[in-house]
Amino acid sequence: MANIRDLDPSASPLDYYGSELRRLREAAHLKQAALGEIVFCTASLIGQVETARKVPTRDFSERLDAALGTDGHFSRLVGLVLRSVLPTWFQPFAEMEAQAEHISTFQCQLIYGLLQTEAYARAVLGVENPGKLDAAVAARMDRQRILARENPPVLWVVLDEAALHREIGGREVMSNQLAHLLSLQRQQWLEVQVLPFNAGQHAGMMGSFTMLRFDDDPDLHYSESYDSGHMTANPQVIKERSVGYARLQAEALSPRASAELIARVMEERYGKHPEPAGRAVA
Known part of the structure; x- marks a missing residue:
């Protein structure tokens, strides 16, 4: 008989997800193998998720809802699970980021997480999280x-x-990442x-930072170090960093000239000619 690990559903979102999967699968009178066939995965994967040894993806959760008729139950739960996978010190920022009406960020080394391709994110996160890489990548994509x-x-x-020239994951990963940046020109709310x-010297030399604006709440400034994040609504900090960001925008290339530089780096450094792309007009 299989060794069934007892879960405490209150221990974590992942444990709760696993216990719910087992409960609802058994209520549907399905063995792990039978459910696996329906959602196109192995019985082993079902078992690993049920015992909180594997972090589920959003696609997997949507297939579970369709198979078990659970009306979006797992699709809602997986957001909590993936958020819990993020570093504890980063979770408050991720929650605020998801609620912000306006996000302004300066990134001095890497492409911003919201704009990363999966392959680029995997290369970045694999440096520090090789043992939990799939879960970390799924959380970033979410x-x-x-x-x-x-x-x-x-x-x-x-x-x-520098973020364009730093070869993360190899030439193919970088060329695809830059192509992704170019494709974002078509997004109305993104620049x-x-x-x-x-x-030369500029207002962001102290490092990357992000400003979050909300409809009814104070603005927030966020920066991070190696293993911690700092978020503040201090009015003086907001004022200083807002001016600093405006200076960065003024010194940066225009969005059109930036796209031309990205395309040039993509072709000259990574050997891939960008596809023609233009911003849609009404």
């Missing part, structure tokens, strides 16, 4: 769902040119600017 909402936040990203090397 953060990006806010950009696909009916009313997404306004997102303005200023990237240091990407590049701060070129020849800008």
Whole structure:
């Protein structure tokens, strides 16, 4: 007989998800193998999720809801599970990011998490999280769902040119990542600017930071170090960083010129000619 691990549903969102999957599967009189056939996975995977040894994906959760007739139950739960996978110190920011109406960020080394391809995210997260890589990548990809909402936040990203040249994951991963940035030109509420090397000293030399704005709540400033994040609504900090961000935007290339630079780096450094792309007009 299989060794069934007892779960405490209150221990974590992942444990609760696993216990719910087992409960509802058994209520449907389905063995793990039978459910696996329906949702196109192995019985082993079903068992790993039920015992909280595997983090479920959103696609897996949607297939469970369809198979078990659970009216979006697992699709709702998986958001909590994936949020819990994020580092504890990062979770408060992720919650605020998901509620923001306007996001302004300066990134000095990497592409902003909301704009990363899955392969790029896997390369970045694999440096520190090789043992939990699938879960970390799934959590990062899930953060990006806010950009696909009916009313997404306004997102303005200023990237240091170094982020385009830093070869993350190899040439193919980088060329696809830059192609993804170019494709975002079509998004009405999203702009990407590049701060070129020849800008010299600038207002972001202390490191990456993000500003969040809300309809009815105070603005927030967020920055992070190696293993901690700092979020504040201090009016003086907000004022200073808002001015600093405005200066970065002024010194950066225009969105059109930024796209031209991204395309040039993509072709010259990574050997891939970008597909023609243009912003849709009404």
